[in-house]
Amino acid sequence: xxxxxxxxxxxxxxxxxxxxxxxxxxxxxxxxxxxxxxxxxxxxxxxxxxxxxxxxxxxxxxxxxxxxxxxxxxxxxxxxxxxxxxxxxxxxxxxxxxxxxxxxxxxxxxxxxxxxxxxxxxxxxxxxxxxxxxxxxxxxxxxxxxxxxxxxxxxxxxxxxxxxxxxxxxxxxxxxxxxxxxxxxxxxxxxxxxxxxxxxxxxxxxxxxxxxxxxxxxxxxxxxxxxxxxxxxxxxxxxxxxxxxxxxxxxxxxxxxxxxxx
Numbered sequence: 001x002x003x004x005x006x007x008x009x010x011x012x013x014x015x016x017x018x019x020x021x022x023x024x025x026x027x028x029x030x031x032x033x034x035x036x037x038x039x040x041x042x043x044x045x046x047x048x049x050x051x052x053x054x055x056x057x058x059x060x061x062x063x064x065x066x067x068x069x070x071x072x073x074x075x076x077x078x079x080x081x082x083x084x085x086x087x088x089x090x091x092x093x094x095x096x097x098x099x100x101x102x103x104x105x106x107x108x109x110x111x112x113x114x115x116x117x118x119x120x121x122x123x124x125x126x127x128x129x130x131x132x133x134x135x136x137x138x139x140x141x142x143x144x145x146x147x148x149x150x151x152x153x154x155x156x157x158x159x160x161x162x163x164x165x166x167x168x169x170x171x172x173x174x175x176x177x178x179x180x181x182x183x184x185x186x187x188x189x190x191x192x193x194x195x196x197x198x199x200x201x202x203x204x205x206x207x208x209x210x211x212x213x214x215x216x217x218x219x220x221x222x223x224x225x226x227x228x229x230x231x232x233x234x235x236x237x238x239x240x241x242x243x244x245x246x247x248x249x250x251x252x253x254x255x256x257x258x259x260x261x262x
Contacts, residue, residue: 005033006241011084013037013076015067015124016094018045020192021142023052024229025091025236030058032237037061037080040094067094067120068112077127087131089240092121092164093142096194097157105156113156118163125171133178138240141168141184142232145255148186161186165251172249181248183239188255189217190227223256 016022018040095117150158203213
């Protein structure tokens with residue numbers, strides 16, 4: 001039986017691709033046939049991601065950049081086109097924001113939070129848009145459930161994610177005119193390095209093991225389980241692929257039941 005590769009011949013850009021969710025998405029798209037342009041700040045980690053993709057029979061290009069810099073997103077789009085002549089998909093995943101109480105968060109932390117996850121995504125999408133029009137391609141924002149139900153510790157992240165969700169709806173209207181699908185995924189708690197650090201901190205504070213700390217976290221968060229980066233990657237592949245072609249302007253919660261609002 002021939003292997004189904006829905007993205008054969010397609011070119012994808014994935015930001016924040018050196019680890020966690022971004023890396024899992026890049027690996028999945030490459031496995032499904034796409035050639036992926038990987039971008040993040042950590043050059044060594046990007047090379048490890050490329051090696052993983054190539055080991056699985058996929059293809060990837062690497063461009064280490066700090067997408068907070070105004071010219072960097074345009075350079076990334078130009079890099080993808082120079083290498084491959086087209087852009088079919090853009091996955092805006094890069095960006096981590098500072099947690100903390102509102103009174104303790106500084107102007108610099110607020111500015112940094114928007115600089116990468118929001119403005120980096122805006123600039124990259126704008127630079128790639130003409131090429132996506134030609135390809136009748138797709139844009140996917142990896143936002144977060146804090147954009148819908150933010151908490152006291154998530155003032156910056158919730159605000160940034162909410163802005164991305166609004167942008168998703170706005171761009172979806174533009175995409176109707178230009179033939180580009182635009183959607184967003186809102187992951188809940190995913191097993192990344194950041195989550196591992198939070199879990200270790202909880203275990204230390206409670207003087208319990210990591211397994212017990214995870215059970216306590218699940219009970220407090222009222223969710224079924226911790227997500228894996230591959231869970232997000234599987235949904236991203238569906239949304240971007242032919243089976244998800246009815247999705248447009250969609251905001252999809254992938255959060256094990258964390259979002260309680262309608």
